Amino acid sequence: MSIEQSDHSTELTEHPATFPNPGLPPHRPRLGDEDPKAAKRSERLVLLLFTVSVLASIAAIVGYFAIPVDPETGSVGNTRLSTLIIGLGLGLGMLGIGTAAIHWAKSLMNDHDKVEERHEIAGDAETRSTAIEMFNDGAKDTDIARRPLIKGALGGALALAPLPFLVPLIGNLGGDWDISRFKRTAWAPAANGDRIYLATDPTNRRIKASDVTIGSLFHVMPWNLPEHPNYLDEKAKAVVLLVRVDPQDLKETEERASWSYDGIVAYSKICTHVGCPVALYERETHHLLCPCHQSTFDVTDEAKVVFGPAGRALPQLPIDVDENGYLVAQRDFDEPVGPSFWERER
């Protein structure tokens, strides 16, 4: 066959306009079609594969009962073994069926090619014109042009019908639509004017300024925040990172000079890009890295972005020290924390 083809190609000097349909390749018999021994071998292989499947399934069931994974009696090793046996049994059980069926079909069932002609998708001209005629007759019969009231009622019904589905769908997205909550955090002074202490996260201990040694990193939340009814929601906005750097290294504008205390600065831990916790602090370079997209902020320079996709500096929490030396927030952040949202000004 291949020799014939190569002869053809050497004879052809230019391509014809169309090639004739070469038809199906000639049927070549398989080993098993002519040799009954080979057919028997294939049959035995199919049998073997089905047997593997049967044995694997039985092994999985036996393993399930034989290996205890009860936390009282079993160990971690038992759990691993049980999972392994059940998984292998399940996998081999199905793989055996699959491979046996395919091998059966390929080697024993007939392998004659069958041709199924394709048909045009469109109907013939007569069928189409009949369909269009029926549609037009129906439209004429409704007389919709002369019955505007029905037309309006139909439109209204169609418009309202999806609403019982859509309104709860959107309404259930959130309890309320108070967007101003994005703009304040749990650092805002209490109703009685008490300022909020900085506390360690998650141990909830107040922090003395003298304990924040140079090079220290504190993960901070508002004191007693765990008692808040929406603890996790509030914590997600209010987490803060506290570091102390050498005050000489700190570049502060006039306006923010009173926001830090003796080299101690506090920045929101929520990335201004998409809100990941920015907490990889390199003590030697004073860089803060976001683990999600590698935005890098310079702690000594008002947490400005030095690298990465974040669009804004991290908001700074103005801090102060009370008469006992504990760190306390002067007030809430001056800007919303975290990534941009539709009503944010910048």
Place this chain on the structure above:
Amino acid sequence: MKALAASRRHRLAPVILMTLALFLTGAVYAALAPSSAQANSASADDIEEGRRLFITNCSTCHGMDAEGSDTVPSLIGVGAASVHFQVITGRMPMDADAPQAGAKPPQFNDEQARQLAAYVATLGPGPGIPGEDVVDPELGNAAEGMQLFRTNCAMCHNFVGAGGALSNGKYAPALDDSTPIEIYEAMITGPQSMPVFNNANLNEEDKRNIIAFLISQREPNPGGFNLGSIGSVSEGVWAFLVGFGLLIGAAVWIGARSS
């Protein structure tokens, strides 16, 4: 005597002898080995030996008085814990100028590291080497340790301490092989890029809980292969190469003509 000679051939004899030998070795070791409390209160001899080790091995970079230079940190006031950590993990003496001094087989044994640490501790006050009970994971609460680790450590060291990358070739190392003392010393001294977690931030109990969590991560994982515990990267590679590879192989086999 005859009975003893006969029992020498008993099949349990090697086991009993081995047990006795182990007990004897343990007893002799306990009697002779210096306890950590003794090592902490270093003798004048230890300090002198540490000074000698310092002069011969460290002073080239850190200076004869450990005062450091523009590029080399001063060791005055870093404390014994810092020196012990850097030396016992092999980070110091540094063998090449790199973005970060990595762990390697240590050049000094624990006794020498403690002598060096004792000498540097005399130069200025700093955190000391913790005692065994301070870092004993058996006394810690792994569940509370996990909360602390997740907040304070996981962003760099990965959720089970498998380590991770930082910027410019620096990295947070994996904590699989770190001893409890090394973990404690790293927290309290903040080596290289790592910030300091002093006892006001994470107190001794917190630190012990974190150690307990990290040690508990070394137990076998009931979930099977953890593929390095680095999350979607290794899992994705596994799924794409092995999973898709097998599927492609199966598709080729199904489509191939039977002979």
